[in-house]
Amino acid sequence: MSIAPNLRLKVCGLRQAENIQEVAGLEPDFLGFIFSPKSKRFVGEELRPELVRSLPAGLRKVGVFVDQSSAEIMQQVRRYGLDLVQLHGSEPPTQCAALRANDVGVIKAFAVADAVDFAALEPYALFCDYFLFDAAGPQPGGNGTRFNWELLRRYHLPVPYLLAGGIGPGMAAELAQLRLPGLYGLDVNSGFETAPGLKDAARLQVFFAELQA
Numbered sequence: 621m622s623i624a625p626n627l628r629l630k631v632c633g634l635r636q637a638e639n640i641q642e643v644a645g646l647e648p649d650f651l652g653f654i655f656s657p658k659s660k661r662f663v664g665e666e667l668r669p670e671l672v673r674s675l676p677a678g679l680r681k682v683g684v685f686v687d688q689s690s691a692e693i694m695q696q697v698r699r700y701g702l703d704l705v706q707l708h709g710s711e712p713p714t715q716c717a718a719l720r721a722n723d724v725g726v727i728k729a730f731a732v733a734d735a736v737d738f739a740a741l742e743p744y745a746l747f748c749d750y751f752l753f754d755a756a757g758p759q760p761g762g763n764g765t766r767f768n769w770e771l772l773r774r775y776h777l778p779v780p781y782l783l784a785g786g787i788g789p790g791m792a793a794e795l796a797q798l799r800l801p802g803l804y805g806l807d808v809n810s811g812f813e814t815a816p817g818l819k820d821a822a823r824l825q826v827f828f829a830e831l832q833a
């Protein structure tokens with residue numbers, strides 16, 4: 621699905637089979653699965669590899685990891701047939717490069733507080749397919765809070781990025797009007813949950829429709 625203004629959509633933090641099928645039916649561009657054991661959305665044993673593997677090819681499957689070894693990450697990539705990995709910790713550019721060399725796409729996430737140090741992102745540019753800017757908070761991700769999106773007005777790097785953090789129902793009009801340089805898509809998570817890891821497909825459907833209106 622391509623949404624106004626040509627933004628892609630990632631729904632992150634799913635694990636329950638029926639819920640995954642329901643959300644996949646809404647045709648987002650990316651689905652995210654959290655492989656960090658400390659997250660309350662950790663997939664654990666609930667996420668079935670055969671289900672992830674059976675999802676449509678055009679729907680890109682993303683594994684989210686926090687400071688985990690490349691060997692552990694690649695084990696899950698192969699087990700679940702993941703298209704991309706999202707690195708949500710302090711992973712260095714060398715790890716992004718090593719993963720990319722294994723033919724998996726890389727999204728490097730950065731937590732934003734009061735400023736974005738664009739120079740610090742430059743070493744990552746050659747080794748990442750996308751960046752993801754998320755609000756800094758007590759957890760590595762899924763905090764449900766937003767940051768000052770205007771900080772991205774000065775973005776000038778060649779890597780497209782996803783905007784994340786605290787996106788929820790009722791924000792479609794504001795988001796559809798965003799014209800930030802480099803903005804590729806939106807990442808939604810806790811704002812559309814009925815419980816950790818369980819997405820409200822009806823509310824997502826309304827949100828998607830509002831973005832396209």
Ligand SMILES: O=C(O)c1ccccc1NCC(=O)[C@H](O)[C@H](O)COP(=O)(O)O
Pocket residue numbers: 632633652654656659660661684685686708754759760761762763764765784785786787807808809810811
């Ligand atoms: O969602 C989590 O529990 C999580 C835990 C550890 C690392 C990353 C995590 N989420 C990654 C995401 O891409 C979230 O969608 C992103 O942080 C935005 O979440 P939210 O503010 O709840 O919309």
